[in-house]
Amino acid sequence: MSLVRFPRPKHGARMTDKLVPSSDALVQELRSLIEATRGRVAQTVNSELVALYWQVGKRLREEILGDERAAYGEQVVAEVAKALTAEFGRGFNKRNLHYMARFAEVFPDAEIVHALRSQLSWTHFRELIAIDDPLKRQFYTEICRVERWSTRTLKSKMDGMLFERTAIAKRPDAVVEGTLEALRDEDRMSPDLVFRDPYVLDFLGLPSDFSEAELEAAILRELEAFLLELGQGFSFIARQKRMSIGADDYYLDLLFFHRPLRALVAIELKLGRFDARDKGQMELYLRWLDKHERQPNENPPLGLILCADKNEEQIELLELTEGSVRVASYLTELPPRELLERKLLESIEHARARALAGDRLALSDSDG
Numbered sequence: 001m002s003l004v005r006f007p008r009p010k011h012g013a014r015m016t017d018k019l020v021p022s023s024d025a026l027v028q029e030l031r032s033l034i035e036a037t038r039g040r041v042a043q044t045v046n047s048e049l050v051a052l053y054w055q056v057g058k059r060l061r062e063e064i065l066g067d068e069r070a071a072y073g074e075q076v077v078a079e080v081a082k083a084l085t086a087e088f089g090r091g092f093n094k095r096n097l098h099y100m101a102r103f104a105e106v107f108p109d110a111e112i113v114h115a116l117r118s119q120l121s122w123t124h125f126r127e128l129i130a131i132d133d134p135l136k137r138q139f140y141t142e143i144c145r146v147e148r149w150s151t152r153t154l155k156s157k158m159d160g161m162l163f164e165r166t167a168i169a170k171r172p173d174a175v176v177e178g179t180l181e182a183l184r185d186e187d188r189m190s191p192d193l194v195f196r197d198p199y200v201l202d203f204l205g206l207p208s209d210f211s212e213a214e215l216e217a218a219i220l221r222e223l224e225a226f227l228l229e230l231g232q233g234f235s236f237i238a239r240q241k242r243m244s245i246g247a248d249d250y251y252l253d254l255l256f257f258h259r260p261l262r263a264l265v266a267i268e269l270k271l272g273r274f275d276a277r278d279k280g281q282m283e284l285y286l287r288w289l290d291k292h293e294r295q296p297n298e299n300p301p302l303g304l305i306l307c308a309d310k311n312e313e314q315i316e317l318l319e320l321t322e323g324s325v326r327v328a329s330y331l332t333e334l335p336p337r338e339l340l341e342r343k344l345l346e347s348i349e350h351a352r353a354r355a356l357a358g359d360r361l362a363l364s365d366s367d368g
């Protein structure tokens with residue numbers, strides 16, 4: 001770095017506090033250095049606090065579980081909280097000690113906590129430990145880690161019932177567990193963790209009698225919000241992608257690329273109810289993309305048909321709950337949470353019941 005030479009002031013002149021232009025770059029460099037170091041220090045502090053809180057919770061559980069009396073456990077927590085709060089502050093009050101004990105209960109594996117503590121903060125864990133369903137909790141833990149959600153984003157996704165809207169929720173527990181373990185151990189993303197149903201597009205501000213062209217235009221106008229609803233990893237490539245097949249031209253509504261899946265994702269928008277013929281059209285588009293657009297290091301293209309409504313039995317018979325073509329509905333107006341929750345849970349229960357019945361039938365055929 002070259003030295004900055006300050007001009008010698010004339011007799012009677014005063015030096016000013018103004019930085020000379022050549023010092024601006026130095027200040028910016030030092031500012032970046034300080035901010036980066038602060039970030040690393042904060043991350044280290046958070047990591048150590050998470051480890052400490054887990055150890056405190058684990059020790060409390062060992063003490064409490066050693067006696068079957070509930071009153072004894074509450075007495076232990078109260079006494080410990082009183083002593084620790086007096087010495088170390090409100091971070092160790094009775095309520096927080098209960099959080100720590102719950103933390104150690106639902107995250108019993110020390111190795112998993114050690115791996116997560118540098119990626120998730122204590123406020124993340126506070127949200128996660130409130131989830132009772134183990135698979136649902138594991139889903140949010142892994143997606144939060146992979147997509148680097150803030151605590152605010154995590155809460156928003158949970159409030160928006162992301163797990164219940166994701167394809168993986170309709171799979172049998174064993175499949176869900178295996179898929180999440182692959183994500184945790186190998187960072188291997190599955191389409192079941194990417195595609196959702198329904199997609200909530202209430203941010204488009206569409207009139208009640210919108211056309212397909214208006215729907216597409218609104219999506220492009222609100223592309224950033226649409227990408228957020230699709231999920232992290234999507235990159236927009238083209239609208240009305242032209243595909244020439246012989247003497248005929250076809251136009252795909254929207255084309256994206258998903259980085260974790262390393263695949264092109266074709267999206268077709270439908271105003272009305274899903275029609276079985278839509279599957280054939282999408283399969284044609286995917287074959288064209290596979291032949292003309294797919295790069296050597298990419299996986300085969302995937303297709304998503306977004307429609308206003310669909311028949312679940314028809315989707316099942318067409319085998320569109322897995323594979324390269326998926327079908328999902330969209331909502332342009334967000335219904336009351338209670339109604340949405342009830343419909344999603346009914347859909348999940350029906351899908352899992354059908355999967356279980358299919359497994360039993362396959363087992364019966366093999367025995368016969």
